[in-house]
Amino acid sequence: MSFAAVEPSQALEFRVRGRVQGVGFRPAVWRMARELGLAGEVLNDGEGVLLRVKGDPSRIAALLRRIERDPPPLAHVDGIERRYYSGHLPLDFRIAESIGGPACTQVTPDAALCGACAAELRNPDERRYRYPFTNCTHCGPRLSIVTAIPYDRATTTMAPFELCAACEAEYRNPIDRRFHAEAVACPSCGPTASVVALGQAEAPRAGGADAVEIAARRIARGEIIAVKGLGGYHLACDATNAETVARLRGLKRRDAKPFALMARDLAVIRRYCAIDAVEERALTSVEAPIVLLRAKGPEHLPEAVAPGLATLGFMLPTTPLHLLLIDQFEHPLVMTSGNISDEPAVIDDGEALAEIAAFALTHDRDIANRVDDSVVRVMAARSRVLRRARGYAPAPLRLPSGFEMAPDLLAMGGELKATFCLVKDGQAILSQHQGDLENAATLDDYKKNLALFRSLFDHAPTAIVVDRHPEYLSSKLGRAETDTRALPLIDVQHHHAHVAACFAENGRPLHAPPALGIVLDGLGFGDDGAIWGGEFLLANYLGYERLARLKPVAMPGGAQAVREPWRNLYAHLKAAGDFDATPSTFGDWRALEGKPLATIDGMIARGLNSPLASSCGRLFDAVAAALGVCADRQAYEGEAGARLEALAAAAPNEMRGYALRISEPALIDVDPAPMWRAIRDDLRQGVSAQTIARRFHLGLAQSITEVAVRLAAARRFETVALSGGCFQNRLLFESVYDGLCEAGFTVLTHADAPANDGGLSLGQAAVGAAHLMR
Amino acid sequence: LAHGGGGKAMKDLIDDVFVAAFDNPMLAPLDDSARMDLLDLAQYGDRLALTTDSFVVDPLVFPGGDIGKLAVCGTVNDLAVGGALPLYLSCAVIIEEGVSIDFLRQIARSMAATAQEAGVKIVTGDTKVVNKGACDQMFITTTGVGVVAAGVELGAHRARLGDALLVNGLLGDHGAAILGARGDMALQSPIESDCAPLQGLIASLLNAAPNTRFMRDPTRGGVATVLNEIAEAAQVAIEIDEAVTPLRDEVRGFCEILGLDPLYLANEGKIVAIVPSDEAEQALEAMRAHPLGRQAAIIGSVVAGEPGRVTMRTIFGGRRIVDMLVGEQLPRIC
Ligand SMILES: [Fe+3]
Ligand SMILES: [Mg+2]
Ligand SMILES: [Zn+2]
Ligand SMILES: [Zn+2]
The missing domain is CATH 3.30.1330.10 (PurM-like, N-terminal domain)
Incomplete structure (x- = not known):
């Protein structure tokens, strides 16, 4: 941004928009202005921040440069507008009273402990030395402690803690790092940590700074400890202790899903993982997510931490409590969400975890809202959010140009990995990850968060957008809402929403011409009543044309075929033809031995709970089963695909992929039949599973690129958008991405919103808004 | 003809x-x-x-x-x-x-x-x-x-917090029998429909538990649908317990192969009864004493919670939404 020279005598007013309230923005501007010797004032108002200055134009330009380049850690400047100012200004620089009553500060995401607070924590001369609830305007809890608006201390779970004089002084001092830090606390006035025994009537309790050490000693002895974190409980144990990790698996009733890890610093992580520069930035960002890293280091963790995978999910300590705890360990801790099986993480008193952990490291500040740990993965040199929660939500995403006047609306999201999305003032406010709505506690949470977001953002939808799937609980909820509130309902096809989400987060304008969306996904309800999931849609925000798809194959048993990959193998072999799955050929397909194939034949023949699906996820399942990976059952959604990727990652770099057949008609079918014959031949020749897995990934990616090239020749698009859950697979993603880039396409990908169903509500919101503005 | x-x-x-x-x-x-x-x-x-x-x-x-x-x-x-x-x-x-x-x-x-x-x-x-x-x-x-009979007043609206939910036996037999009989399902042994007239069983139930609130035969749509209808009509929440919900092993196995939820399979010789908790044991005994109720069970109760919602406590300790289906059982997983 450049501002033309103006007369030095003329005062200027700058309107700063973006995330500039409640993040220490005004004190930062105050310091910068003072250093530059400028006079004027900075204040909050209903729209953001107003900066009024007078002085040497080059110094004013320098101030603006510094604001843009070096804002406080949690601030984000979206835009600055300039005008002349003729009002009175002080002779020095001041932080002025907010206009329009108390600042209507927006709720921002929870932020990981900042460097300044971490330094205080470790400095014996500081009054917050070793205090587990240290925070300031640059860090600390936000969304997880808010209960209502306006966002100030009284409407958070910090309300019961009355500020001491010292904290009060910091809170009131405009130039202090804790100026209006709503969660400010110290040992004499703030929350207290304690260790409590779970599941006992008279729970023994140990408080104070000792608590963390007691918990650490227990963890070191091989115990599992529940730890009350920012947005929910964790279960913590020594990640290097194979016996404890196995016990945690048993108690948590989680067979195979990888456990998240926490390490003191990057050096510890590097002992187990390779970290590149982008991954390092992600790990140390204020969002401090779990980052999926390649498990390539001099040391190894027990297999039970992430069974069958070639990645480990690491995060750095996110709260002072975590830091004090992990500081005592030279090695990583498992830091998995505090829940049993598929329940949402516990946020109340931890008693629900008594079966798993005998003790909890807890505290007396309530968690108002569950906010799970976020997960990112670096692919094609960009950090990409796979689960968007702590650190990211509820930061708004700006909708592309053309959506400025979008009416307020509410998009309900999907069913698994559900999120919802509010549209307000041209922005999309995506909720934190909610989870699987079929779980009653998760559905309750979803509803609670919906009510919270509506109140936090003062939101009254004029329409509700849902997925077209008739059985999604989010769709049913949305339909019920439109009935009771007499609002219009817009239903959006699942994969159209995926494509629109990718368009929206990449700023593709409302009236841009159609581009090709390639959605490689699990399952979504298709417009022909079949199930879709491997789609090539020439789309804009308003609609789409289905140009190609993976060839539809039966899913014998419906949802059961998702849980049991061998079913997809069998259905795929049958669809590919000339595969007699008779006992004599079971040698090729061991996964089918002993399976009730005659019954499956009957089901497919009668169309009994055997819907046709053009799903890429199911193709992954089928190939995994062919290699004996999770053939009988997958323990969690996407396990077979994740393990197949891990196999492929261990293969030598090989150039040739299996060919898929691309048909010619109006609607192109991508048919894996030739691939199945090639896999059979490779199996017979004893080719390794790693190589087969890699050839599958590469062949699929090549075919996808080829389809895009063919379609572009006929339909003249230059842009391709990639979405769908299968693009969480790094090898597939990078192979497709590179192929399309080489073919000359502009490729849009997900980074801020998940490619999986966590991003669905954003796409629904964009499609819904486009329809309402038509 | x-x-x-x-x-x-x-x-x-x-x-x-x-x-x-x-x-x-x-x-x-x-x-x-x-x-x-x-x-x-x-x-x-x-x-x-x-x-x-x-x-x-x-x-x-x-x-x-x-x-x-x-x-x-x-x-x-x-x-x-x-x-x-x-x-x-x-x-x-x-x-x-x-x-x-x-x-x-x-x-x-x-x-x-x-x-x-x-x-x-x-x-x-x-x-x-x-x-x-x-x-x-x-x-x-x-x-x-x-x-x-004079004095018999049954209605879903009479359901109260704490009431017990009973069924008179193994669920889903009829639906499984019909699916098994259709086409070549290559079943080891056929599953028989539970089709039976229930007037005798119901008479002894009403005799033993005169304050029975409501009964319904869970035919098409199965127990899941009936429970949803009851929860909706009575504006109460209902929770059942997977561990005690009676299912024939053959039906369980057949449903697993077919990928169907037995709670949605039709029954033709079953009732779901809502009985005040202090009459639940008598009701259960009366059912079990009848030939068509030998495997009767208390499968759940009317609980505090969102009106109209039916949940099942799973064997893993979680609580799953058991919803009314709009159409057929369709996979919701992505
Ligand atoms: Fe999807
Ligand atoms: Mg009738
Ligand atoms: Zn801080
Ligand atoms: Zn204090």
């Missing part, structure tokens, strides 16, 4: 099949009406109950029953769950041309036998033969008349 071809002679022949099978003194000539004595009816209670249902099933004969037995049980059970003593049925049959007289005899005998077991008389009826393709072999409509 030929449509129209036989004229009056054929019509008489068909009617005779049913008249002969149903044989009872009150049976009216088939195109006339049955007459019932009001004083006679009044000895059973103070309100008449009337219900009607049409029965369509593929295949017509299945393990454990056939369309005839189904048509009698369905209507008898609809009367009985409403608290009525079932007394009389009518029977209207639509027959596709080409169905054999022998087969008609078989179905008529089955209806007669079931009616006898249910203590009801089939007192009037009608038959029609239609062109090939105009119906699928055979449709039967039965209408039932029963009498509700």
Whole structure:
């Protein structure tokens, strides 16, 4: 941004928009202005921040440069507008009273402990030395402690803690790092940590700074400890202790899903993982997510931490409590969400975890809202959010140009990995990850968060957008809402929403011409009543044309075929033809031995709970089963695909992929039949599973690129958008991405919103808004 | 059978099949009406109950029953769950041309036998033969008349927090039997339908638990659908417990192969009863003492929670939403 020279005598007013309230923005501007010797004032108002200055134009330009380049850690400047100012200004620089009553500060995401607070924590001369609830305007809890608006201390779970004089002084001092830090606390006035025994009537309790050490000693002895974190409980144990990790698996009733890890610093992580520069930035960002890293280091963790995978999910300590705890360990801790099986993480008193952990490291500040740990993965040199929660939500995403006047609306999201999305003032406010709505506690949470977001953002939808799937609980909820509130309902096809989400987060304008969306996904309800999931849609925000798809194959048993990959193998072999799955050929397909194939034949023949699906996820399942990976059952959604990727990652770099057949008609079918014959031949020749897995990934990616090239020749698009859950697979993603880039396409990908169903509500919101503005 | 071809002679022949099978003194000539004595009816209670249902099933004969037995049980059970003593049925049959007289005899005998077991008389009826393709072999409509005893008041709205939820036995047998009988499902041993008339079981239940709130027969849509209807009508939350929900191993295994949730499978010899908690044990004992209730169980209760919501506590300790399905069981997983 450049501002033309103006007369030095003329005062200027700058309107700063973006995330500039409640993040220490005004004190930062105050310091910068003072250093530059400028006079004027900075204040909050209903729209953001107003900066009024007078002085040497080059110094004013320098101030603006510094604001843009070096804002406080949690601030984000979206835009600055300039005008002349003729009002009175002080002779020095001041932080002025907010206009329009108390600042209507927006709720921002929870932020990981900042460097300044971490330094205080470790400095014996500081009054917050070793205090587990240290925070300031640059860090600390936000969304997880808010209960209502306006966002100030009284409407958070910090309300019961009355500020001491010292904290009060910091809170009131405009130039202090804790100026209006709503969660400010110290040992004499703030929350207290304690260790409590779970599941006992008279729970023994140990408080104070000792608590963390007691918990650490227990963890070191091989115990599992529940730890009350920012947005929910964790279960913590020594990640290097194979016996404890196995016990945690048993108690948590989680067979195979990888456990998240926490390490003191990057050096510890590097002992187990390779970290590149982008991954390092992600790990140390204020969002401090779990980052999926390649498990390539001099040391190894027990297999039970992430069974069958070639990645480990690491995060750095996110709260002072975590830091004090992990500081005592030279090695990583498992830091998995505090829940049993598929329940949402516990946020109340931890008693629900008594079966798993005998003790909890807890505290007396309530968690108002569950906010799970976020997960990112670096692919094609960009950090990409796979689960968007702590650190990211509820930061708004700006909708592309053309959506400025979008009416307020509410998009309900999907069913698994559900999120919802509010549209307000041209922005999309995506909720934190909610989870699987079929779980009653998760559905309750979803509803609670919906009510919270509506109140936090003062939101009254004029329409509700849902997925077209008739059985999604989010769709049913949305339909019920439109009935009771007499609002219009817009239903959006699942994969159209995926494509629109990718368009929206990449700023593709409302009236841009159609581009090709390639959605490689699990399952979504298709417009022909079949199930879709491997789609090539020439789309804009308003609609789409289905140009190609993976060839539809039966899913014998419906949802059961998702849980049991061998079913997809069998259905795929049958669809590919000339595969007699008779006992004599079971040698090729061991996964089918002993399976009730005659019954499956009957089901497919009668169309009994055997819907046709053009799903890429199911193709992954089928190939995994062919290699004996999770053939009988997958323990969690996407396990077979994740393990197949891990196999492929261990293969030598090989150039040739299996060919898929691309048909010619109006609607192109991508048919894996030739691939199945090639896999059979490779199996017979004893080719390794790693190589087969890699050839599958590469062949699929090549075919996808080829389809895009063919379609572009006929339909003249230059842009391709990639979405769908299968693009969480790094090898597939990078192979497709590179192929399309080489073919000359502009490729849009997900980074801020998940490619999986966590991003669905954003796409629904964009499609819904486009329809309402038509 | 030929449509129209036989004229009056054929019509008489068909009617005779049913008249002969149903044989009872009150049976009216088939195109006339049955007459019932009001004083006679009044000895059973103070309100008449009337219900009607049409029965369509593929295949017509299945393990454990056939369309005839189904048509009698369905209507008898609809009367009985409403608290009525079932007394009389009518029977209207639509027959596709080409169905054999022998087969008609078989179905008529089955209806007669079931009616006898249910203590009801089939007192009037009608038959029609239609062109090939105009119906699928055979449709039967039965209408039932029963009498509700004085003081019996059943209604979903009477459900209260803490009430117990009972079923009289293994769930999903009928739905599984029908699916198994359709096409070549290569089953080891056939699963039999639970099709049975429940008036006797219900009478002893009401006797043991006079404050029973409500009953419903979980036919099409299964227990899951009925529970949702109850929760919705009563504006209460219901929770059932997977660990104690009675299922036959064969049905469990069959559902696992098919990928279907047995809670949504049809039953034709089951009731779901809501009973105040202090009568639950008596109700359970009374059911278990009856041949059609040996595997009765208390599967859940009316709980505090969102009105209209049905949940199941899973064997893993979680709580799963058991929702009313809009259509068929479709995978929701992405
Ligand atoms: Fe999806
Ligand atoms: Mg009925
Ligand atoms: Zn800080
Ligand atoms: Zn203090």
